[in-house]
Amino acid sequence: MTSPLKKIPVARVARGMYVHKICGNWLDHPFWRGSFLVEDETTLATLRALGNQEVWIDTDKGLDLPSSPIRAPSAPAPAPAPAAVEQEPEPPRTVFGNDVARAExxxxRAKAAAKALFHDARMGRALQMETAASIVDEVDEAIARNPAAMLSVLRLKNKDDYTYLHSVAVAALMMALGRRLGYEGVALKELGLAGLLHDIGKVGVPDAVLNKPGKLNPLELTSVRQHPQIGWDILRREVAAGPVALDVCLHHHEKTDGSGYPEKLAGNSISRAARMGAICDVYDAITSDRPYKRGWEPAEAIRRMAEWQDGHFDRDIFHTFVKLIGIYPTGTLVRLASDRLAVVLVQGEGSSLKPVVRLICALPDREPLEPETLDLHESDDRIVEIEDPVAWGIHIPRVLRE
Structure with a gap:
């Protein structure tokens, strides 16, 4: 099936076309929406003023380019070039597996960009905000295509990647949650940028303190709690960072009961974006492997956060977050009542207790099963227990990629 998306120069855009995405940096154009119908001459003129930029149009939602006349070939086609050395083909993947591979x-790329941002901040140099905005664009597209694939890939990080991928993961979580809460366009991208930059102040905290395996002493705790203010001081010099990133950076450790830091704000004194940031930051932190501890499984993290929600998190936003992640988040290994092991792929259309899973093997003999996707909402089977993939020798990223 031919894709309805087509990249064209802005000079060829016409009224009636539907712009799916403007290529390049979203900070560099005046449109607050990411996609829109070109309905009038004013919109068309604003697009044309972008010069040599290109846009993606969606021909299912608007007009296509006029068809080019078919011309007879003027000369025989050249002989095909000698075949290249045949490479071993990649194993076939499901649609979900393709999305996981693209997300990986x-x-x-996002980890490298985040690492560069932290390095620039540590050296006292200006941050590469165009690169940051480009990464936010790409993550947003991945979230729009398949949030479960993108979020599962970013959760499964090793301890050495934590500092940089935590920032990317929080950006993705912020945008996925923002979509659930009705954010769109530039407002959604601002949330992503805020997530990407929320921990930039940790460049001012010694690594020995950040990675200490034991309990922090009072001096070390004071040092860690300075990172929101350090980050705010870094970002206030970056005009392109914007007020949302500054706010989330400074306030993502505030709690609704006023016991957080650095300003001990409470309730609605904490902005909605910062309340979202607090939830996304904690979830990714406790589900990630760190130098001093192994991360909790997602389902356990959600259960623990539910116990903390009164006083820590905005209740309504947290409940929306749970619907996004699921009671059994993507990548959770589960045992079914039929005595089969399966991995959760995506949340089902019905109950959060009945996600879509991929069957792996039958117990107790671990007999491999033919690859099969099972929607538990449409099945008599059900989840009876969460299993530890390490104990079963199951590599979750490989299963998701298949």
Whole structure:
């Protein structure tokens, strides 16, 4: 099936076309929405003023380019070039597996970009905000396509990647949660940028303190609690960072009961974006492997956060977050009542207790099963227990990628 998306120069855009995305940096154009119908001459003129930029149009939602006349070939086609050395083909993947593979590629680019941002901040140099905005764009597209794939890839990080991928993961979580809460366009991208930059102040905290395996002493705790203010001081010099990133950076450790830091704000004194940031930051932190502890499984993290919600988190936003992540988040290994092991792929359309899973093996003999996706909402089977993939020797990223 031919994709309805087509990249064209802005000079060829016409009224009636539907702009799916403007290529390049979203900080560099005046449109607050990421996609829109070109309905009038004013919108068309504003697009044309972007010069040599390109846009993606969606021909299912608007007009296509006029068809080019078919011309007879003027000369025989050249002989095909000698075949290249045949490479071993990649194993076939499901649609979900393809999205996971693309998300893994994006994760690696985003990690490199985040590492560069932290390095610039540590050296006292200006941050590469265009690069940051470009990464936010790509993560937003991945979230729009398949949030479960992107979020599962970013959760499964090793302890050495934590500092940089935590920032990317919080950006993705912020945008996925923002979509659930009705954010769109530039407002959604601002949330992503805020997530990417929320911990930039940790460049001012010694690594020995950040990675200490034991309990922090009072002096070390004071040092860690300075990172929101350090980050705010860094970002206030960056005009392109914007007020949302500054706010989330400074206030993502505030709690609704006023016991957080640095300003001990409470309730609605904490902005909605900062309340979102607090939830996304804690979830990714406690589900990630750190130098001093192994991360909790997502389902356990959600259960613990539910116990903390009164006083720590905005209750309504947290409940929306739980619907996004699920009671059994993507990548959770589960045992079914039919005595089969399965991995959760995506949340189902019905009850959060009945996600879509991929079957792995039958117990007790671990007999491999033919790859099969099972929607528990449409099945008599059900989840009876969460299992530890390490104990079963199951590599979750590989299963998700298949």
């Amino acid at each position: 590629e994006l994760r690696d």
